[in-house]
Amino acid sequence: MNKQRAQEIAASPVMANVTYEGVPFYIQHVDEEQESARIYPLGQPEQEQEVPLNSLIEG
Numbered sequence: 001m002n003k004q005r006a007q008e009i010a011a012s013p014v015m016a017n018v019t020y021e022g023v024p025f026y027i028q029h030v031d032e033e034q035e036s037a038r039i040y041p042l043g044q045p046e047q048e049q050e051v052p053l054n055s056l057i058e059g
Contacts, residue, residue: 001056
């Protein structure tokens with residue numbers, strides 16, 4: 001996923017269909033410099049993790 005689209009999804013109040021390793025995730029924050037995102041599985045905010053933006057898939 002590109003940086004701009006990840007930022008749009010993170011800022012939007014509308015839930016986008018984003019997956020990481022086949023699991024639906026919520027994007028909490030995008031780090032532009034590191035080209036990474038802080039994400040967590042839907043309904044499991046305690047499992048937050050930092051992943052490369054190119055590992056996220058929208059669709």
